[in-house]
Amino acid sequence: METKDLYKVLEVSKGASQDEIRRSYRRLARKYHPDANPGDEGAEDRFKGIQQAYEILSNPEKRREYDEGPRQFFGAGNAGQGAGGGTTGADFQNFSDLSDLFGGFGNLGDVFGQATSNRRQASPKGEDVTVSVKLKFTEALEGVTTRVGVPVEEACGDCGGSGAAPGTSPRTCPQCGGRGTQSRDQGLFALSTACSRCGGRGSIVETPCSRCRGAGKTRGVRQVKVRIPAGARDGMKVRIPGRGGGGRSGGPAGDLFVVTRVEEHPVFKRKGDDFVVSVPVSFVEAALGAEIEAPRPGGGTVRLKLPAGTQNGKQFKVRGAGAPRTRKSGPERGDLIVRVDVVVPKKLKRREREILEALSEERDENVRAELFRRVGS
Numbered sequence: 001m002e003t004k005d006l007y008k009v010l011e012v013s014k015g016a017s018q019d020e021i022r023r024s025y026r027r028l029a030r031k032y033h034p035d036a037n038p039g040d041e042g043a044e045d046r047f048k049g050i051q052q053a054y055e056i057l058s059n060p061e062k063r064r065e066y067d068e069g070p071r072q073f074f075g076a077g078n079a080g081q082g083a084g085g086g087t088t089g090a091d092f093q094n095f096s097d098l099s100d101l102f103g104g105f106g107n108l109g110d111v112f113g114q115a116t117s118n119r120r121q122a123s124p125k126g127e128d129v130t131v132s133v134k135l136k137f138t139e140a141l142e143g144v145t146t147r148v149g150v151p152v153e154e155a156c157g158d159c160g161g162s163g164a165a166p167g168t169s170p171r172t173c174p175q176c177g178g179r180g181t182q183s184r185d186q187g188l189f190a191l192s193t194a195c196s197r198c199g200g201r202g203s204i205v206e207t208p209c210s211r212c213r214g215a216g217k218t219r220g221v222r223q224v225k226v227r228i229p230a231g232a233r234d235g236m237k238v239r240i241p242g243r244g245g246g247g248r249s250g251g252p253a254g255d256l257f258v259v260t261r262v263e264e265h266p267v268f269k270r271k272g273d274d275f276v277v278s279v280p281v282s283f284v285e286a287a288l289g290a291e292i293e294a295p296r297p298g299g300g301t302v303r304l305k306l307p308a309g310t311q312n313g314k315q316f317k318v319r320g321a322g323a324p325r326t327r328k329s330g331p332e333r334g335d336l337i338v339r340v341d342v343v344v345p346k347k348l349k350r351r352e353r354e355i356l357e358a359l360s361e362e363r364d365e366n367v368r369a370e371l372f373r374r375v376g377s
């Protein structure tokens, strides 16, 4: 295994105090957290390295061991903790420690990060469950706490998960004596297989529970409270650790992923963290210049100064009037992009027609001259 200088990883000196280590860890974890760097594998690796270093350096005993001989610590040291036990446990534990770093999402889940998706577990982890939640435009914009129904397998309420009818209990399997395995002699080798009578459980149910038919589990729908961060976009995945299906034999529960489905707005179109809005402008306003109002997502208006001679399709950027950013980097909000949509009158009154005819005479222009000049060259 590669040996890194854990002090360098955490950007502290060898003699750093526990407090300094903790502060540096929090700062780096924030910076390299997958939420802040979506799709950046370098940042994700860095994040994992930071967690691992912190796991060791924040523990005075482990830190001393590391100071005395880093090589040995990484080599034989982990073996006693079982396959992957040391670092795997650390990943998980430190990840939950991080919840307070991300105030907005911390309590109820964080935006989908891959950092913990490939951890190995000793006991089978419960299934990850994905559900979608429909949001109105303003709910997504302002953030909302909502409930989602999560289909989950739960221990049967009637038999308490044993599978035996209430008042009875499972009996030790007579065939395997509760071991759950059978041995068969195959020449030199004794082959161990799951017991054919109890299927490896070691116990049998004589009178199955009528509610779960002996399975010990029922399918139910659990209501889970989810906080959708302000600025959520369509198709965003919010991860809520430990709220998926229950794990077996003491294994951890799976994660819940909530995918947002945001209702389309008839006027504001989302583009990244920006909103785009088409605003009609009369051809006179476009020609003379004007001060106009444009609607702002979430209510209110913004004022815009159009210069004289504004062309159709011209875009103006109103900084900070877009969606709140769900990632904690850069400015707080995206921009509002106002696109000018020049409106030409469909009908003219007699006097208006006369004015325009006079204007036409005055300008005496051929707007296509330039086009045809370029065709010819």
Ligand SMILES: [Zn+2]
Binding pocket: 156, 157, 158, 159, 160, 161, 162, 163, 164, 209, 210, 211, 212, 213, 214, 215, 216, 217
């Ligand atoms: Zn039952």
Ligand SMILES: [Zn+2]
Binding pocket: 173, 174, 175, 176, 177, 178, 179, 180, 181, 195, 196, 197, 198, 199, 200, 201, 202, 203
């Ligand atoms: Zn058996």
